[in-house]
Amino acid sequence: MTGRNPREVNRAATPLELLFDLSFVVALGVAADQFAYLVAARHFGEGLLGFAFAMLAICWAWINFSWFSSAYDTDDWFYRLATMVQMVGVIVLALGLPALFHSLDEGAHVDSRVVVAGYVVMRVALITQWLRVSAQDPVRRLTSLTYAGWVGLAQVGWVVLSIIDLALVPTVALAAVLFIVEFTGPVIAERRIGGTPWHPLHIAERYGLFAIIALGEGVFGTVTTVSAIVQRQSWSAESIIIIIAGMGLTFGMWWTYFLLPSGTLLAHRRGKRFVWGYGHILVYTSIAAMGAGLHVAAYVIEGETALGTLGAILAVSIPVAIYSIALFALYYYLLEEWDPLHVVLLIGAILVLVIAAGLAVAGASLGLCLIIVTLSPAVVVVGFETAGHRHQAAALGRLEAPDTAS
Numbered sequence: 001m002t003g004r005n006p007r008e009v010n011r012a013a014t015p016l017e018l019l020f021d022l023s024f025v026v027a028l029g030v031a032a033d034q035f036a037y038l039v040a041a042r043h044f045g046e047g048l049l050g051f052a053f054a055m056l057a058i059c060w061a062w063i064n065f066s067w068f069s070s071a072y073d074t075d076d077w078f079y080r081l082a083t084m085v086q087m088v089g090v091i092v093l094a095l096g097l098p099a100l101f102h103s104l105d106e107g108a109h110v111d112s113r114v115v116v117a118g119y120v121v122m123r124v125a126l127i128t129q130w131l132r133v134s135a136q137d138p139v140r141r142l143t144s145l146t147y148a149g150w151v152g153l154a155q156v157g158w159v160v161l162s163i164i165d166l167a168l169v170p171t172v173a174l175a176a177v178l179f180i181v182e183f184t185g186p187v188i189a190e191r192r193i194g195g196t197p198w199h200p201l202h203i204a205e206r207y208g209l210f211a212i213i214a215l216g217e218g219v220f221g222t223v224t225t226v227s228a229i230v231q232r233q234s235w236s237a238e239s240i241i242i243i244i245a246g247m248g249l250t251f252g253m254w255w256t257y258f259l260l261p262s263g264t265l266l267a268h269r270r271g272k273r274f275v276w277g278y279g280h281i282l283v284y285t286s287i288a289a290m291g292a293g294l295h296v297a298a299y300v301i302e303g304e305t306a307l308g309t310l311g312a313i314l315a316v317s318i319p320v321a322i323y324s325i326a327l328f329a330l331y332y333y334l335l336e337e338w339d340p341l342h343v344v345l346l347i348g349a350i351l352v353l354v355i356a357a358g359l360a361v362a363g364a365s366l367g368l369c370l371i372i373v374t375l376s377p378a379v380v381v382v383g384f385e386t387a388g389h390r391h392q393a394a395a396l397g398r399l400e401a402p403d404t405a406s
Contacts, residue, residue: 001136003197011202023087027058027094032217032288034101036295040305050101055285070203071196085125093118110171116162123155143193150185204263211257214287221294222246228298241367245374252377259384265334282326289319310360313369317353324349337395345383352376
């Protein structure tokens with residue numbers, strides 16, 4: 001456990017990392033399903049709060065493992081068993097999400113006990129791994145002990161919070177403090193203590209793979225929506241339109257995500273890893289929320305909610321808007337160059353979503369409005385493929401020019 005080479009050529013995700021990612025499919029699906037149910041019931045505040053907590057917990061568990069594995073993936077028997085234990089913890093976390101959402105909906109004590117129990121399982125394995133690093137990598141002993149200490153400190157806080165009976169407001173306040181503790185630990189370990197040998201191209205690939213996992217919820221949401229139509233009305237033009245819209249939207253979001261050359265930019269600007277890495281929590285949350293929005297559309301079709309077409313379109317388009325804004329923000333943060341074309345593309349993508357909402361208000365069908373929403377990421381894709389790719393190539397050339405000259 002002396003660390004991987006951060007400049008290793010052709011470093012790629014391992015089969016074990018891919019297997020680990022699959023354990024999060026259930027957690028993302030449960031979180032999106034619970035969120036959609038509360039939105040359909042018009043319990044917006046409870047749904048948003050539960051979904052925010054769930055996605056922070058899910059994403060942070062994945063981030064903890066992924067950055068560790070980028071630096072210390074030995075792939076020996078101990079590492080594999082520790083990874084399996086963390087996968088068990090993810091499943092336990094997923095099983096605790098319904099109780100968490102239900103407690104928020106009922107206004108009772110926030111029931112995070114099972115979610116926290118899942119974290120305890122994961123953290124036992126993770127802390128053990130960091131202690132193993134401290135014993136086998138003397139150069140980074142202080143860094144690994146710092147990670148282990150902050151992880152353990154935060155976990156003790158979560159256990160206490162899950163046990164004590166507090167009202168909602170102080171519970172949320174203490175949870176916010178604990179998340180700050182969680183996010184602070186890696187910053188101290190990496191910037192003030194010495195850091196770990198993480199691989200920029202590898203970590204960028206890992207983040208992209210998890211985006212694909214999250215986008216799978218959009219595919220599932222499409223299936224759920226169409227199944228509702230077929231069961232009630234058999235196959236129709238609207239069901240076919242929704243298949244096209246749902247898959248087109250998922251595909252468009254996938255395409256726009258991989259327009260960002262994260263690996264190349266991180267290789268040149270390793271110091272920007274925290275904002276980029278933490279900012280992806282918003283990206284993943286918006287992707288999962290889009291899938292939940294398609295679930296809401298299914299509730300509308302089945303007549304199980306009073307939201308109507310406008311509510312369903314807003315449930316899909318708001319996450320898509322947040323996703324687009326977050327991606328452009330991360331792009332500018334890493335590249336550090338202003339491009340007016342990108343502003344035009346972002347405004348165009350948001351404008352398409354506004355048009356879809358306007359058509360819903362005017363009485364257009366749900367299928368037609370979803371087709372319009374699908375055009376939002378298409379605006380960015382078309383703009384990049386026609387002109388934006390040349391702008392990006394020029395910007396990357398300027399970024400790499402100093403290295404070439406030296």
